[in-house]
Amino acid sequence: GIQVEQSPPDLILQEGANSTLRCNFSDSVNNLQWFHQNPWGQLINLFYIPSGTKQNGRLSATTVATERYSLLYISSSQTTDSGVYFCAVRFSGGGADGLTFGKGTHLIIQP
């Protein structure tokens, strides 16, 4: 079936470390977004990246659509980066209009 899988499920790092979060998806997509869910539950848009590479400060993302995966890179982690990171896709094969979310990566940055 249609799936979005994220890894790792949990990640604990020291402040200053770098991290790579992965999102695999099972079919072709026309939308892929990365979100950060903050402690208040809000979903913060990080990247809209159905293909290619983007950078925003310490964060960058790459989607290789032909190989059905996306990576989110966080460099020089800060404690405020803690939270859950979700990948979400919209499959282009005529499925639901809405985004299908992965289960997320729970990131904890320790001081």
Added chain:
Amino acid sequence: EPEVTQTPSHQVTQMGQEVILRCVPISNHLYFYWYRQILGQKVEFLVSFYNNEISEKSEIFDDQFSVERPDGSNFTLKIRSTKLEDSAMYFCAGAGLAAYNEQFFGPGTRLTVL
């Protein structure tokens, strides 16, 4: 920068009661969505709305749920008779001119059913 707003931020209700969750999407958006997130779980799609009608709904969106855009600005989700398992965070989202455009989410309404 325009943003999606939702009210209330937190609603507590008794089982069996009706609730209406409200959203004001970004003004130039054409596609609207509701999602829910049960505590500790992933975000799940409920329904999409375009051109004043439902364009897609998930298996979760049963007869207890309805959506409408009564005045061209507000976008509402109604749950007719709430159940304990409806307790969740409900997110409204919108997208621009095409369904595959970036979706922007509101801050959510946390619904607690007692």
